[in-house]
Amino acid sequence: MPDLLSVTDLSVEFATDRGVARVLDRISLSVAAGEVVGLVGESGCGKTTLGRTILGILPGSARIRSGAVRFKGRDLLELDPVAVNDEVRGRAITFIPQDPWSSLSPLFTVGTQIMELMKWKSPRRDERWSRERWPALVRRYARDRRRADLDAVLDVLRAVQMPEPERALRRLPHEFSGGQRQRLMIAMALLPSPDLIIADEPTTALDVTIQAQILRLLRDLVKGRRVSVLFTTHDLATAYEICDRVVVMYAGQEMESAPTDAFFGGPAHPYTRKLLESLPSPDGDIRDIPGEVPSLIEPPPGCRFHPRCDYATAECGAGRPEARALGGEHRVRCYHPVGVA
Amino acid sequence: MTSALYLLARLGRDRSALIGLALILVVIVAAVLAPVLASHPGDVFEIHPAKRLQPPGGEHLLGTDRMGSDIYSRLLFGARITIVIGIIAVGASVVIGVPVGLVAGYYHTWVSDLLMRVSDIFLAVPQVVLAIAIAQTLGPSLPNVILALSVTYWPWFARLVYAETRSLGKEVFIESTAALGASPFRVIALHVLPNVASPIIVRASIGMGFTILTAAALGFLGLGPPPPTPEWGRTIAESREFLPDAWWYALAPGLAIFLTVMGFNLLGDGLRDILDPRIRRAAAASAPDADA
Amino acid sequence: MSGAPLLEVVDLARHFPIRNAVGRRTGWLRAVDGVSLVVWPRETLGLVGESGCGKSTLGKTVMGIYPPTAGEIRFGGREIGRLPRRERRSVARDLQYVYQDPGASLDPRWKIGRSLHEPLQIHTTLSRSERQAEVEAILRMVGLPDAHLDLYPHELSGGQQRRVGLARILMLRPELVILDEPTSGLDVSVQASVLKLFRRLQETFALTYLFISHDLAVVRAMCRRVAVMYLGKIVEVADAAALFEDPRHPYTRILLAAVPRIGGPRVTADVALDGEPPNPRDVPTGCRFRTRCPLAEARCAAEEPALRAAAGRLVACHFA
Numbered sequence: 001m002p003d004l005l006s007v008t009d010l011s012v013e014f015a016t017d018r019g020v021a022r023v024l025d026r027i028s029l030s031v032a033a034g035e036v037v038g039l040v041g042e043s044g045c046g047k048t049t050l051g052r053t054i055l056g057i058l059p060g061s062a063r064i065r066s067g068a069v070r071f072k073g074r075d076l077l078e079l080d081p082v083a084v085n086d087e088v089r090g091r092a093i094t095f096i097p098q099d100p101w102s103s104l105s106p107l108f109t110v111g112t113q114i115m116e117l118m119k120w121k122s123p124r125r126d127e128r129w130s131r132e133r134w135p136a137l138v139r140r141y142a143r144d145r146r147r148a149d150l151d152a153v154l155d156v157l158r159a160v161q162m163p164e165p166e167r168a169l170r171r172l173p174h175e176f177s178g179g180q181r182q183r184l185m186i187a188m189a190l191l192p193s194p195d196l197i198i199a200d201e202p203t204t205a206l207d208v209t210i211q212a213q214i215l216r217l218l219r220d221l222v223k224g225r226r227v228s229v230l231f232t233t234h235d236l237a238t239a240y241e242i243c244d245r246v247v248v249m250y251a252g253q254e255m256e257s258a259p260t261d262a263f264f265g266g267p268a269h270p271y272t273r274k275l276l277e278s279l280p281s282p283d284g285d286i287r288d289i290p291g292e293v294p295s296l297i298e299p300p301p302g303c304r305f306h307p308r309c310d311y312a313t314a315e316c317g318a319g320r321p322e323a324r325a326l327g328g329e330h331r332v333r334c335y336h337p338v339g340v341a
Numbered sequence: 342m343t344s345a346l347y348l349l350a351r352l353g354r355d356r357s358a359l360i361g362l363a364l365i366l367v368v369i370v371a372a373v374l375a376p377v378l379a380s381h382p383g384d385v386f387e388i389h390p391a392k393r394l395q396p397p398g399g400e401h402l403l404g405t406d407r408m409g410s411d412i413y414s415r416l417l418f419g420a421r422i423t424i425v426i427g428i429i430a431v432g433a434s435v436v437i438g439v440p441v442g443l444v445a446g447y448y449h450t451w452v453s454d455l456l457m458r459v460s461d462i463f464l465a466v467p468q469v470v471l472a473i474a475i476a477q478t479l480g481p482s483l484p485n486v487i488l489a490l491s492v493t494y495w496p497w498f499a500r501l502v503y504a505e506t507r508s509l510g511k512e513v514f515i516e517s518t519a520a521l522g523a524s525p526f527r528v529i530a531l532h533v534l535p536n537v538a539s540p541i542i543v544r545a546s547i548g549m550g551f552t553i554l555t556a557a558a559l560g561f562l563g564l565g566p567p568p569p570t571p572e573w574g575r576t577i578a579e580s581r582e583f584l585p586d587a588w589w590y591a592l593a594p595g596l597a598i599f600l601t602v603m604g605f606n607l608l609g610d611g612l613r614d615i616l617d618p619r620i621r622r623a624a625a626a627s628a629p630d631a632d633a
Numbered sequence: 634m635s636g637a638p639l640l641e642v643v644d645l646a647r648h649f650p651i652r653n654a655v656g657r658r659t660g661w662l663r664a665v666d667g668v669s670l671v672v673w674p675r676e677t678l679g680l681v682g683e684s685g686c687g688k689s690t691l692g693k694t695v696m697g698i699y700p701p702t703a704g705e706i707r708f709g710g711r712e713i714g715r716l717p718r719r720e721r722r723s724v725a726r727d728l729q730y731v732y733q734d735p736g737a738s739l740d741p742r743w744k745i746g747r748s749l750h751e752p753l754q755i756h757t758t759l760s761r762s763e764r765q766a767e768v769e770a771i772l773r774m775v776g777l778p779d780a781h782l783d784l785y786p787h788e789l790s791g792g793q794q795r796r797v798g799l800a801r802i803l804m805l806r807p808e809l810v811i812l813d814e815p816t817s818g819l820d821v822s823v824q825a826s827v828l829k830l831f832r833r834l835q836e837t838f839a840l841t842y843l844f845i846s847h848d849l850a851v852v853r854a855m856c857r858r859v860a861v862m863y864l865g866k867i868v869e870v871a872d873a874a875a876l877f878e879d880p881r882h883p884y885t886r887i888l889l890a891a892v893p894r895i896g897g898p899r900v901t902a903d904v905a906l907d908g909e910p911p912n913p914r915d916v917p918t919g920c921r922f923r924t925r926c927p928l929a930e931a932r933c934a935a936e937e938p939a940l941r942a943a944a945g946r947l948v949a950c951h952f953a
Contacts, residue, residue, distance in 0.1 A: 042820035042821065042822060042823075043820050177909055179909060207683035207684050207847070207910075208847065208849070208888065208891045208892055209683065209888065209891045209910075210909070211891070212890075212891040215893075234820055234821065235821075235893075236821070236895060237892075237894060237895050238893055240894075240896075240899075241893045241899055242899075264895050264896060274822070275821060278822045278825040279821060279895070280824075280828065280850045280853065281854060282853050282877065284855070285854075286825050286829050286832070287825060288826040288829055512737075513732055513734070513737035513738050514738050514739055514740045514741070516698065517738035518738075518740070518751070520696060521725055521729075521751070521755065521802075522725030522755050523722075523751070523755050524719075524722065524755075532740050535742055536742065
């Protein structure tokens with residue numbers, strides 16, 4: 001079955017005062033229908049940029065150098081931007097942001113903001129309606145469709161376990177706690193009946209007990225509705241919790257990708273292994289990774305991790321390794337994967 | 342301080358600020374070198390009734406006034422008065438207002454409230470009106486003008502510094518220096534003050550313009566230094582009965598006031614742009630957190 | 634754990650007034666509400682809890698950044714919570730506080746060297762050259778080159794700024810250092826480096842740490858003893874191994890169960906974690922945790938459990 005999302009050889013650059021930062025270097029990854037894929041990496045690895053490229057919301061200083069982002073068979077980078085905005089962004093692909101505190105406007109009630117979303121992105125929106133020539137402010141929101149949308153909103157709010165959904169709609173964002181706001185963001189991400197949700201570190205800012213609730217909620221909902229999720233995080237343990245597959249990124253390159261159990265049971269890429277080792281262990285032993293994350297303006301050639309790698313040889317700096325299958329869905333981009341003949 | 346040089350270089354790129362600076366320098370040079378540059382230096386005190394109200398030209402660059410004195414020379418000496426008033430009045434406002442603002446901003450007790458209420462009272466009265474009242478009560482003279490202006494202008498500095506100090510007080514480095522055991526005096530003098538210096542400088546520059554304008558207004562109303570002091574505002578007042586025939590009589594001091602005030606305003610605007618903390622912070626953004 | 638405790642906190646409270654829109658006080662935010670703690674010399678005591686539990690406020694109150702509303706703080710046997718300002722400042726030599734981002738504690742307009750001289754200028758009468766020698770020595774101990782003394786904070790990387798911030802505090806050779814969320818927001822590998830640095834400094838300077846963090850994995854690796862806070866009170870204090878293997882307080886159990894652990898059972902499968910922590914402005918009567926506690930009974934609403942010894946540790950629960 002073809003993948004829902006397929007990113008191939010994507011390279012993205014940013015113009016900065018100090019030079020051109022090569023934030024993504026020929027990245028390839030895929031997400032199948034109904035799959036939760038964890039995108040793990042430390043700051044600067046490019047995971048946020050990747051999410052933004054898929055959504056098409058890169059800042060003006062960004063340039064897409066190469067590659068394709070195929071969603072349901074069509075390359076989003078090639079399509080007419082208006083069509084992408086209308087049909088894909090916020091509809092077929094939705095977004096859960098990292099920070100629940102600044103994601104909603106403080107001036108309008110939650111209900112107003114959600115219904116505004118539904119007016120434009122509801123799955124019940126008629127194609128003819130979207131092509132009407134009336135300007136955005138005066139476009140008609142048919143009453144019967146509005147009613148149906150409102151019912152759907154209340155349903156989803158109940159599904160995310162929001163207490164008293166009708167009352168909640170009349171409240172302002174600041175009256176909700178962080179966990180409740182994140183539930184709202186999940187609700188808003190589900191309402192357009194998307195095929196794919198890009199969740200950018202959705203639980204990083206939450207307390208650990210709330211995080212557990214939100215993770216559980218998210219997993220139940222997406223599995224129930226067969227929605228795929230691209231779940232970004234810097235916390236490996238969170239990826240372990242709800243992802244079907246994990247992809248590790250480092251300095252703009254993807255290093256390894258495997259189903260969760262294989263990933264944590266037998267990681268092959270040296271960086272992945274170092275990353276797992278640097279997690280604080282109960283016996284108090286702390287191991288860090290010598291060296292620093294490289295600058296993206298003058299990154300190391302070939303595999304960008306090779307200057308810090310114990311197994312590096314000359315070929316690692318000469319050219320970047322291609323993806324190598326290690327049985328099943330386990331893929332690694334390394335000349336010297338650990339534990340492999 | 343390489344940052345000072347960096348800022349001066351940036352100032353150099355702002356054309357209007359440079360124009361402002363040029364204007365100010367002209368006025369200062371005129372004031373300092375008045376005896377040298379004046380064509381009739383004696384005319385500050387001497388009168389020549391025979392030559393009264395002559396139009397500009399020939400011996401008198403800008404014409405003569407109702408006493409026959411050379412307007413150009415009197416203008417140059419008037420520049421001295423103007424600069425002195427400006428510097429002392431603004432200087433006094435800074436000396437009074439800045440410490441008040443610092444103390445009120447740093448502490449959160451009844452003292453702050455008291456200080457701010459006092460400065461609010463002064464702010465509530467229009468500056469010109471209060472200056473007039475003070476000058477009226479104490480009599481027209483140069484020191485009284487300076488006093489009136491200082492008394493009415495210091496609250497602007499107090500309020501500005503208060504706001505800046507309040508917001509700075511929340512910064513981690515202020516709190517941590519206090520936690521290190523630094524006395525409030527040290528924190529305020531060495532850490533808060535340097536960080537609020539920029540807004541103070543900007544306001545001082547613009548304040549010069551404002552103060553000079555008000556001083557001229559007072560002079561115009563007859564509340565400034567008495568004749569024969571060649572104060573610009575008074576000169577304009579003298580010229581009123583001779584308008585519009587002796588147009589040069591009013592134009593010269595009027596233009597002088599205008600150019601001086603504009604000079605300070607342009608410079609102040611330029612300084613504000615280059616000292617804007619947002620621009621400074623963007624330029625000083627630190628490198629990404631790569632290592633420990 | 635021999636001799637006298639280095640720090641002793643007795644029934645400490647720190648309340649903040651809650652004011653409405655016109656400034657009238659409508660109630661109290663009891664951020665720290667009767668906390669008693671002991672910190673022994675050379676140990677690392679972890680203080681954990683979720684947001685709103687008061688751990689940060691506790692650290693700042695002990696440090697003197699906030700004056701205590703009630704209770705005592707004894708440092709080296711001497712009561713310091715009620716000292717007048719001037720004398721309190723001299724305690725800073727021995728008791729120091731590290732912010733979450735130590736680099737932010739540097740004045741951006743001061744060169745690094747000047748910032749490092751300052752603590753000595755405040756507390757000692759050393760000459761300039763004597764101070765310079767100290768500064769260079771400490772700089773070396775945190776692993777930075779002398780050349781950095783002439784730089785401004787923004788010219789260093791985040792990690793280097795952190796080291797300078799730490800060096801500034803170490804200039805006074807404090808005995809107890811309060812670390813407030815030192816690894817929050819850091820990448821895993823950077824976190825590991827920072828923790829190693831803390832360990833090394835503890836050895837070199839014979840430091841005692843009060844380690845405040847919400848990250849249980851980090852606390853487990855770094856701390857010998859751990860105290861758990863909930864809504865302004867301590868609910869459990871135990872040796873780290875005992876706490877993590879056999880938590881006694883229901884909140885500790887839930888907290889530990891909620892932490893994702895690679896290779897362990899998935900927390901998302903656990904059903905016992907429901908509800909939101911109550912509003913700290915509106916604390917439940919009796920035991921504060923009862924609104925979320927699976928063991929709650931009538932007694933819990935009527936009577937607040939005291940922190941008492943049980944099963945080799947201190948627990949505040951009627952059923953421990």
